[in-house]
Amino acid sequence: MARAFVTGITGQDGSYLAEALLDRGWEVHGLAASPPASPPASPPAGMPSASASAQATVHVGDLTDTPFLAGVLEDVRPDVVVNLAGISSVAASWADPVRCAEVTGLAAVTLLELTWQLQQRHGIPVRWLQASSAEIFGQPNLAAGEAITERTPIAPVNPYGAAKAFAHLATGVYRARGMQASTVILFNHESPRRPHAFVTRKITATVAAIVAGRADKLVLGNRDARRDWGWAPDYVEAMVRAIEHDRADDFVVATGVAHSVGDFVAAAFAGAGIRDWEGLVETDPALVRPADPGVLVGDASKARAELGWTPTVGFEELVARMVAHDLGHLGHLITAD
Ligand code: GDP
Numbered sequence: 001m002a003r004a005f006v007t008g009i010t011g012q013d014g015s016y017l018a019e020a021l022l023d024r025g026w027e028v029h030g031l032a033a034s035p036p037a038s039p040p041a042s043p044p045a046g047m048p049s050a051s052a053s054a055q056a057t058v059h060v061g062d063l064t065d066t067p068f069l070a071g072v073l074e075d076v077r078p079d080v081v082v083n084l085a086g087i088s089s090v091a092a093s094w095a096d097p098v099r100c101a102e103v104t105g106l107a108a109v110t111l112l113e114l115t116w117q118l119q120q121r122h123g124i125p126v127r128w129l130q131a132s133s134a135e136i137f138g139q140p141n142l143a144a145g146e147a148i149t150e151r152t153p154i155a156p157v158n159p160y161g162a163a164k165a166f167a168h169l170a171t172g173v174y175r176a177r178g179m180q181a182s183t184v185i186l187f188n189h190e191s192p193r194r195p196h197a198f199v200t201r202k203i204t205a206t207v208a209a210i211v212a213g214r215a216d217k218l219v220l221g222n223r224d225a226r227r228d229w230g231w232a233p234d235y236v237e238a239m240v241r242a243i244e245h246d247r248a249d250d251f252v253v254a255t256g257v258a259h260s261v262g263d264f265v266a267a268a269f270a271g272a273g274i275r276d277w278e279g280l281v282e283t284d285p286a287l288v289r290p291a292d293p294g295v296l297v298g299d300a301s302k303a304r305a306e307l308g309w310t311p312t313v314g315f316e317e318l319v320a321r322m323v324a325h326d327l328g329h330l331g332h333l334i335t336a337d
Contacts, residue, residue, distance in 0.1 A: 004026050004027070005072075005076050006031070012194055013235070014030060031059050033063070073115065080127040083129070085107070087160065092197060093159040104160065104163035108130065132167070134296045135296075138155040168250075175248050182251070185253060188296070201322065218280055231311065234312055247306070
């Protein structure tokens with residue numbers, strides 16, 4: 001049995017990853033900023049759950065506390081370290097760029113160095129997987145119909161992208177140094193576990209609240225932005241494959257299809273059975289970001305060829321699942337025809 005150490009284990013990706021690894025018989029340890037409210041997470045709709053006896057061990061502490069991290073790594077002695085933790089939202093990175101640099105950038109490199117030292121000290125290989133992001137590419141100058149690949153120049157346009165780029169490039173440095181260090185370059189990936197700070201969950205939760213009579217409008221920023229939205233458990237499957245793959249590399253993980261925020265709004269209202277919704281949506285200029293990539297769409301050909309990975313949930317189904325979850329949360333049955 002292999003042993004994994006996963007930072008950000010209580011987040012959307014961390015909880016799905018813990019379940020996926022436990023299901024495969026791994027021993028899973030994780031880092032969380034605060035104790036989980038319940039065992040790592042409840043099983044998502046359509047996902048197998050870990051048996052009650054097989055749970056992750058959660059270590060509670062701060063990612064920027066280097067002595068603490070060093071101690072946990074020495075105690076756990078993982079075969080693989082997966083770094084998912086950080087300020088995960090672009091919006092939050094604009095609010096506190098310095099904290100984002102510390103947590104998403106510097107702490108990732110600190111953990112990379114601690115992992116390298118652990119490997120050197122014990123003479124046992126330790127794999128590394130960094131959750132990288134489409135945001136490292138900023139607003140790439142691509143021809144019409146062209147998608148981002150692993151070779152697209154790294155040129156972030158927001159504090160989150162810059163911090164992620166630092167961790168991404170450092171992973172390449174350690175790979176060149178001899179570490180089995182990979183990145184998965186994740187495009188936007190969503191689920192009912194997505195926090196409300198992200199536009200998809202904000203939309204589905206608000207649409208559900210409108211159905212329940214608890215909200216009367218949906219207020220958004222830039223509705224023209226186009227994103228390549230995938231199903232988070234699919235992206236976690238790509239992580240597992242990258243961990244198990246013997247050749248370390250960078251892998252774009254994306255669906256290859258972009259939709260606008262406006263498309264997502266329309267699909268969410270349709271999923272909730274609301275037809276005349278245009279008047280329910282407003283724009284607040286305060287929610288429009290200082291710089292926002294107009295379109296982010298990825299080409300996952302390499303992951304498909306080398307990891308045998310392919311997304312299983314398309315846009316319409318993704319929106320429908322999130323809306324159904326949020327309606328169910330409010331105790332409403334979907335009556336749409
Ligand atoms: P990101 O792509 O990682 O920043 O994920 P988000 O879900 O936060 O944002 C996706 C897109 O939705 C970006 O282009 C945002 O500018 C846009 N957007 C429009 N309105 C909103 C909003 O009210 N909240 C958020 N979070 N994003 C919004």
